[in-house]
Structure formats: C-alpha cells, structure tokens
Amino acid sequence: MAETTQRVLRLLGLLEARTTWQAHELATRLEVTERTVRRDVTRLRQLGYPVEAARGLDGGYRLGAGRRLPPLLLDDDEAVALVACLRMGALSGTDDVGEAALRALTKLDQLLPPRLHSLVAAVDGATRALPRNRPAVDLHLLQQLATAQRDHMLVRFDYRKPTGEVSSREVEPVRLMTQGEHWWGLDP
Structure with missing residues (x-):
C-alpha cells in the first residue's frame, strides 16, 4: 500500500x-x-x-483548476519551509498577515507527523526573529489591489506629499511589489 x-x-x-x-x-x-x-x-x-x-x-x-480544495500533500522539505515562512510572517507583525499566518501555523502544527514536528521544533528553537517595526499590511486592501491589477481597474486613493499636502490619485495598478516588509503598487 x-x-x-x-x-x-x-x-x-x-x-x-x-x-x-x-x-x-x-x-x-x-x-x-x-x-x-x-x-x-x-x-x-x-x-x-x-x-x-x-x-x-x-x-x-x-x-485542472481546483473545483474544490483537495487535501494538501507536502513533502518533508515543503512542510518545513512552509512552517518556517509562516513563523516569520506570524512574528513579523500584529497585522492581518501576521494574524492569518499564526492561524495557519496553528492548524499546520496540529497536522505535522511526529518526525517533522520535532524537526520543525528544532528549527524554531534554534532561530529568533529580531524585533521590527514594519508598516502594518492590510490583507483586505492587498487583495483589493491585486484584484484591481488583475481586472485592469482604476484605484483611487489619497496621497500625502513629503510637504504634508494631501492630493487624490487615480491609477491602474500594474504590479504589486514587495521588498523586505514594504509593499508598493506600481502604475505605468
């Protein structure tokens, strides 16, 4: 079998x-x-x-495209990498992304077989995240921007210039980019 x-x-x-x-x-x-x-x-x-x-x-x-969510099958390396990434996301902030990562991590921890659970615990015990003050990521806003980019929709938002003056902008996002823990929506 x-x-x-x-x-x-x-x-x-x-x-x-x-x-x-x-x-x-x-x-x-x-x-x-x-x-x-x-x-x-x-x-x-x-x-x-x-x-x-x-x-x-x-x-x-x-x-084919998933008509329903099938069981997720990961090999050992994929499971350890997923847990490590979720831990980084959970430790990096108390925003929507950090909270979602913590919820997913809790579920995944309960499903790991004992041999992987001990390996993941060893990786977790040997690493520490340095405290950071990153900007909060609004997961709902991130999803809206990604959908606007996919559907070629215009997005309106207020922009604060370095001088402090606020102006309104309208853009069609072309790409969402991330560097470290910062997100940017790029327009042409």
Missing part, C-alpha cells in the same frame, strides 16, 4: 510540474503500465484532485 501511495504522490507531482502529460509518458516516468496510470488518476480524483483527460494527439492528463 505504501508503494501505491508514493506512486500516486509522484503522479500528482508530475501533473503539477507540467501542463499536459500523455499516459505513456507518465507510465514511463512512474515505471508502471498505462492501465496503472489510469487507476492512479482515478485515485487522485477520488481524493478531490481535478485531473482532466483529453483525447487525441494533443490529449493527455492535466491537473
């Missing part, structure tokens, strides 16, 4: 790595038959992963 589970996880990794795979390519990579690939695709679908199949010369298997 463990071999089958590992193979299904490897199949999922392959589907995430490339847009479309033909059955014979997946069978070769996984060192199984095409029939086994079809069965493993069925297992992924039963787990909630939207694996699509297309017939023809350009056809094959592809991972």
